[in-house]
Amino acid sequence: MTRRIAVVGAGMAAARFAERFRLLGGDAEVTLYGAEPCAPYNRVLLADALTGRYATDDLTSDLALDLTLPSGDARLRTDCAVTGLDTVAHTLRLADGEQVPYDELVLATGAEPVLPPVDGLCGPGGRPRPGVHVLRTAADCRGLAGAAAHARRAVVIGGGVLGVSAARALAARGLPVTLVHRAGHLVERDLDGAAGEILRRGLAELGVEVRTGSVAREVRAGTPVGAGRTGFPPPSAFPSTAPSAVAAVRLADDHVLDADLVVAACGVAPRTALARTAGLPVRTGVVVDDRLSCAPDAYAIGDCAEHRGTVHGTAVAAWDQADVLAARLSGAAPDAVYRGSRPYTRLTAGPLAYAAFGETGPEDPGPGTPGVDVLRLADATRGSYKKLLLRGDRIVGGILLGDPAAAAALIRAYERDEPVVTDPLYLLTAQGAC
């Protein structure tokens, strides 16, 4: 009997696993169980889809995953949430009660948005109230785009990568946007204060007012809407004509921001409920070893997985993991192991662009740290800021903001922990290929 591999989830990690498994000649029936109604798509591009650069339907990234394909290719079951898991009996339970047996299990359940503790943000059931949006799925994106088409003012809560991208995308649609961020400067996980300030000015030029050191306390309701409407409008709601249910956002300093559209962009958390209930090891994410295994015949990859204490939460790391697991399970490299990724942030939001990696944010050892060289090039007039941290001949961190072309040359050395062979200053001004 053909070996059956069940993949719970149909996001980027799942699709990549299926593709590589097939390319490597893996011999098994691979089935992806996706809760969303569509084929896998490229989540990384959602903010750009919000600007209209992409149609959300165009983001589909693997059409080979189709119910109609002949055997040998992976099967995709959409709208098919997995509600239960028995790792001893090797069965899944689907939302409609169906029990599905498997031989090997791959958890690729991804992550879900974290909703900040702001009064009035959520409606009954803990979901965002009407007028409040998140940006995690294609459906979120469609819903947000529909709402933005009719909104007058938007507030984005959260100034990380997603918040900055969403704010810029809404501003590109012509909407006045205020971004509210708790920390002292933008994207503090990646950037130091100087870089955060340049980014803030760049956003201001695009029509985004940034309030750092600022905490949202309350989302105030306005006009009520019809019953049954939620913060996750179905695709048919596009373009939305329903009146907004949000009127303003009150900050901790009691300043009130007029807004009829609120985007909560306060990070994501691994989706682990299924694994936890099934008794699999879960800390922040589903805990896996270097084989990406969390239990006999069970694996986890992507945003739901925690490896050596780290939940990477980036597409690049998810694909690294999917590649290793596909190599193992297809038999192409049964002993392949995953030793971690050194992912970096590479934001492109219209004219705003930066690359950041390593010890650059709060862990920045600073210029006085023994053994660490810090190189900095700042050009405030042209909005360019470059910083490189070196320990000996190894890159330990960097920020390239405004003109990230040098990232192309630096990232490889950083990711592979290779020695820097050229003059580091030259590296900062390189335009690739160095």
Next chain:
Amino acid sequence: MTTTGTDPARASDPARAGDPARSTATHCPYCALQCGMRLRPLPAGGPEPVEVLERPDFPVNLGALCGKGRSAAAVLRRGARLTEPLVRDAGARDKPLRPASWDEALDRVAAGLTAARRQYGPDAVGVFGGGGLTNEKAYLLGKFARVALRTANIDYNGRFCMSSAAAAHRRAFGIDRGLPFPLADVARTDCVILVGSNPAETMPPALRHFRELRENGGRLIVVDPRRTRTAELADLHLQPLPGTDLALALGLLHLLIADGRLDKDFIARRTTGFAQARAAAMAHWPEHVERLTGVPVARLAAAAAMFGDAAKGMVLTARGPEQQSKGTDTVSAWINLCLAAGKAGRPGSGYGCLTGQGNGQGGREHGQKADQLPGYRSITDPAARAHVAAVWGVDPAALPGPGRSAYELLDGLGRDGGARALLLMGSNPVVSAPRAAHVTERIRALDFLAVSDVVLSETAHLADVVLPATQWAEETGTTTNLEGRVILRRKAVDAPEGVRSDLAVLHGLAARLGVPGGFPEDPEEVFEELRRASAGGQADYAGISYDRIRDEDGVFWPCPGEDHPGTPRLFLDRFATPDGRARFAAVSHRPAAEEPDGDYPLFLTTGRVVSQYQSGAQTRRVDELNRAAPGPFVELHPALARRLGVGEGELLAVSSRRGRAVAPARVTDTIRPDTVFMPFHWGGAGRANSLTNPALDPVSRMPEFKVCAVRVERAASASAATETAATETER
């Protein structure tokens, strides 16, 4: 014989010899440009029997020649070339080759091939051809393998050249012709992306078309891990990591989609499969492609805009993207880019492959490829087999099926199920094959090796019998250049006594193998049969004759009838697919078969220099060329040189999992610091192909010459001396 051969009696007359009217219009013996040149006989007694003159009327090169072409006559010198058959007595592999008569030599070859067939069966006799052979030779060699030897195992060195482009061409367009337009069209388009091609070194006379393009206001984008002399000419140079051209093409397609530069009307009317190609491109967003290729997002965007905004455009690939274990998919990705931008099937637009070898195009069309019959017919297609069998006067069932691809054939030599005897014509795999030390070992393991060549190549040194062949100036025959233009090389002088044409060799061998008919020595007679065999096939030569080629500066195939004008531009109305539409391919990026790691931390890529050609068998015998390019070298970035502590000219040892090569350092900042480059024209200690990886493309069976992982160290002088000694032994 209807050639314009020179009467040697007249040629030796000094008064006549100086007369340009007495010169013969012909073509260069080297690359796929097949530049027009004239050969004027020189008085007897001088070192060379002819001199090379310009032929300004031939449209590909308009008189221009590179140093190789200008000095081509030097290979006609007695000292440079073979002038008599050589044999090695049976059971005396360690003894030197000795001169022999043609009868003895041909008897030995027939006996060697027959013995292997008797002992192991017909497929134990292998045939290995070359992309430098004329159409007539390639055709007759294929027929010889299938009819006289009845072996499936024939392939040729063209498998190492353009087979990936050929496979992608057929996948997308239903037909494989290197360029779908005359080369001169390059000057009249608006934007050219030249991928992994360095015509400044490989085909200098072609450069004029790219210069004209820029003079006319057109843009040139060059994709190459090295800032080559060609890249210096470009408006935009993208310098990706070796082996990442596929990701680069996908990234550019992604940007065409994202920034609204698709030609939706063209996609709807003239293509199929875009949705799948778009889905694959969606997984290759610019920031991800930057990480894979090392090319900054801003440069990707600039290239996409430059190409997408041009009214007409072309993508031309060469060995860089093709000689990879994913070469077919890589070329497909570049074709996708053309199709998505509506730059195909229109005048001044299209995808093309800059074919390398002199007859790289014709050589792949007429049956020396393991899976093909003349006319670019598939050997597994019953109708194709019936047609060709009828022309050959044999039972279709008697024709063998597909055989092993070039590297697989070489890898199997002397092993169970592999060839035990090999007839090799116009190729030098000891230098040119990947993992060359291993291939050399396999060749040594043969029961019998016969080599027909112009010179005593490194491979001929290992042969039991060496047959001295006539050269381009001494024989008549057609080639098909990179444009698909069938042209005629004409005999200008008689060959020295003791030298015979490859056609005569096949004629003599067939008779000795008991197949007396069907192997004429006269090239025009062979061509007439080739016309019939190709008739109705994709590469249809039925309407082409020597007279027409003479009168029309060559004829572009397909040319199905004598009243057909030939086809300079393909696909203007429809593509050669069943539904007439070009096909997008759903391809996605994957790493090279071997990526750098802790043990082998650098990329090696290989290529060419202007003054040498292929394995160097001919050009390394020309003093002028050797002065310009005396030997192999290792090109590396100053930063890498500093780290290794080596200076210009110091000997470097380059090691891979397959072997070691030693050559002097050439330090230059035109190469990426993570990559070293070696030219592959030399054997011995500096043989680049000792290092290369024979990982094969799953479709084209092309080895991965362009990417492998190496370690580079300073070669201690002692170990360098050992290397040189080892090389001499090998030779």
